[in-house]
Amino acid sequence: MSIWNKNEIKREIEKLDKDIETDILIMGAGITGMTCAYFLKDKNVCVVDANKVGHGVTLNTTAKINYFQERIYTKIKNVRNEKTAKKYLKSQIGAIKNIKEIIEKENIDCDFKRVDSYVFSNIESEIEPLKKEIEFLRKNDIDIKEKKLPNKITQYSSYYVSDTYIFNPIKYLEGLYKILKEKNINIYENSKIIKIEKKDDYYICYSDKYKIKSKKVLLACHYPYFILPFLLPLRSHIEKSYIAISRVKKDLGFTCISSNKPTYSCRFYKDGDNIYQISLSESHNTSIKQNDSYHFQRVKEIFNLKEKDIVMTYSNVDIMTPDHMPYIGRLKDNIYIACGYNTWGMTNGVLASKIISDMILNKENEYVEIFNPNRINLANIIDLPNILFSQTKSFLGPKLNKNKPWYKDNIKFINKDGKNLAIYKDENGFKHIIYNKCPHFGCSLIFNEEEKTWDCPCHSSRFDIDGKSIKGPSNYDISYKE
Numbered sequence: 001m002s003i004w005n006k007n008e009i010k011r012e013i014e015k016l017d018k019d020i021e022t023d024i025l026i027m028g029a030g031i032t033g034m035t036c037a038y039f040l041k042d043k044n045v046c047v048v049d050a051n052k053v054g055h056g057v058t059l060n061t062t063a064k065i066n067y068f069q070e071r072i073y074t075k076i077k078n079v080r081n082e083k084t085a086k087k088y089l090k091s092q093i094g095a096i097k098n099i100k101e102i103i104e105k106e107n108i109d110c111d112f113k114r115v116d117s118y119v120f121s122n123i124e125s126e127i128e129p130l131k132k133e134i135e136f137l138r139k140n141d142i143d144i145k146e147k148k149l150p151n152k153i154t155q156y157s158s159y160y161v162s163d164t165y166i167f168n169p170i171k172y173l174e175g176l177y178k179i180l181k182e183k184n185i186n187i188y189e190n191s192k193i194i195k196i197e198k199k200d201d202y203y204i205c206y207s208d209k210y211k212i213k214s215k216k217v218l219l220a221c222h223y224p225y226f227i228l229p230f231l232l233p234l235r236s237h238i239e240k241s242y243i244a245i246s247r248v249k250k251d252l253g254f255t256c257i258s259s260n261k262p263t264y265s266c267r268f269y270k271d272g273d274n275i276y277q278i279s280l281s282e283s284h285n286t287s288i289k290q291n292d293s294y295h296f297q298r299v300k301e302i303f304n305l306k307e308k309d310i311v312m313t314y315s316n317v318d319i320m321t322p323d324h325m326p327y328i329g330r331l332k333d334n335i336y337i338a339c340g341y342n343t344w345g346m347t348n349g350v351l352a353s354k355i356i357s358d359m360i361l362n363k364e365n366e367y368v369e370i371f372n373p374n375r376i377n378l379a380n381i382i383d384l385p386n387i388l389f390s391q392t393k394s395f396l397g398p399k400l401n402k403n404k405p406w407y408k409d410n411i412k413f414i415n416k417d418g419k420n421l422a423i424y425k426d427e428n429g430f431k432h433i434i435y436n437k438c439p440h441f442g443c444s445l446i447f448n449e450e451e452k453t454w455d456c457p458c459h460s461s462r463f464d465i466d467g468k469s470i471k472g473p474s475n476y477d478i479s480y481k482e
């Protein structure tokens with residue numbers, strides 16, 4: 001469920017149905033994979049996705065194309081240095097230029113629109129830190145104005161820039177899909193890659209039945225499963241946010257985001273005669289708190305949304321890195337990675353596509369070094385105990401509570417014959433039983449009552465009520481058979 005695929009065009013889905021060979025395999029057809037395929041469209045490239053194009057994290061994004069990102073520059077300055085913060089700013093502005101060029105050149109009808117983007121402090125103690133961020137941006141020639149937000153949200157100070165955009169990401173990806181298809185590029189959907197093996201100077205990527213032989217591989221699958229030496233779980237945590245779509249009378253034509261956590265943010269979307277407000281809040285580390293119903297309620301309260309106006313609610317997750325910068329580039333040999341966008345994947349997905357396509361095409365790119373995925377810095381080391389603590393808690397917590405009575409009226413955790421099981425009882429009293437163990441790392445699952453899914457608090461895998469995998473990194477189902 002998402003606001004973006006309401007009007008999605010129905011089309012024939014092509015699945016991987018034979019063994020194939022290619023020069024470049026892009027795994028994942030979200031904003032990163034599809035934009036990278038666009039930059040490489042004159043090469044022998046192929047895209048494969050476990051789901052449908054754009055139906056990963058990109059489906060539930062709020063799709064603000066923005067370089068004014070909370071207080072990110074101060075944070076990067078603190079954990080890395082001022083030079084890196086400046087370069088990050090330049091990279092985000094460059095990515096906005098790239099996406100604008102693609103949309104204009106290819107005439108992609110995706111509701112791309114220039115808007116004012118605000119950052120505001122919603123607690124008093126944020127006034128001074130936000131001022132520092134503004135000083136940094138002004139020092140770097142960004143034209144920022146101070147002005148009260150046009151809506152009623154609590155605010156102590158607020159600033160805006162005008163050269164930022166919004167769009168419909170699914171329409172953008174549909175546009176790229178058409179261009180790639182016209183170039184005879186294969187895009188295989190509903191085809192999950194479950195294993196990658198290196199053989200001599202190429203890779204074999206296996207789906208359940210077939211294999212793809214490729215010289216180069218880009219992992220653009222949000223949270224890659226395959227790459228143990230990279231140890232992404234120790235270099236990141238997962239942030240979850242809650243979104244409510246409500247019908248409103250007026251398109252106020254701006255976006256806003258709070259400078260501090262938990263993030264409050266909103267934007268507007270006009271779809272024919274309907275105008276929607278997309279409100280987001282209550283972002284948190286998935287391994288810390290889990291009460292989806294409570295968080296959805298909070299979004300409604302914070303934005304004063306009336307129940308009758310709400311048309312849909314859903315959650316979304318993104319990967320957060322200790323130094324607030326994504327991991328983009330060559331992982332090893334001919335494997336590339338792009339992830340860790342810190343909830344700014346519209347710019348960073350396009351930036352990653354540019355950096356990686358330039359690397360593959362042997363072109364210079366000034367950002368290769370600062371986003372190097374193998375970097376380790378002080379921020380990684382400082383964050384490690386937190387990451388280890390929260391993940392161990394999620395891993396062990398429910399395992400220590402064996403044979404708990406019904407946790408809620410409809411959810412139960414039991415241990416049967418040495419196996420931890422989780423049970424969801426549906427409205428008709430039918431019990432859906434799964435193994436309470438995420439195949440990725442073995443963490444125990446939590447039930448997301450609003451969306452009726454089992455979610456992994458450690459690394460954001462999701463399963464339906466019968467244990468079918470619906471989001472990675474886990475590639476496997478956890479259905480239980482007696």
Ligand SMILES: Cc1cc2nc3c(=O)[nH]c(=O)nc-3n(C[C@H](O)[C@H](O)[C@H](O)COP(=O)(O)OP(=O)(O)OC[C@H]3O[C@@H](n4cnc5c(N)ncnc54)[C@H](O)[C@@H]3O)c2cc1C
Binds near residue numbers: 058191220239
């Ligand atoms: C609540 C929220 C709001 C956000 N709002 C914004 C915003 O306003 N602006 C902004 O810039 N960013 C925003 N973001 C961040 C942004 O949405 C993401 O960073 C971005 O969409 C990630 O894109 P992606 O292409 O890397 O991943 P995805 O869109 O998840 O694409 C990865 C694809 O890989 C596929 N895949 C996974 N595993 C496999 C496999 N084994 N084999 C084959 N395919 C596989 C998946 O099916 C998926 O289609 C937001 C994030 C959140 C959580």
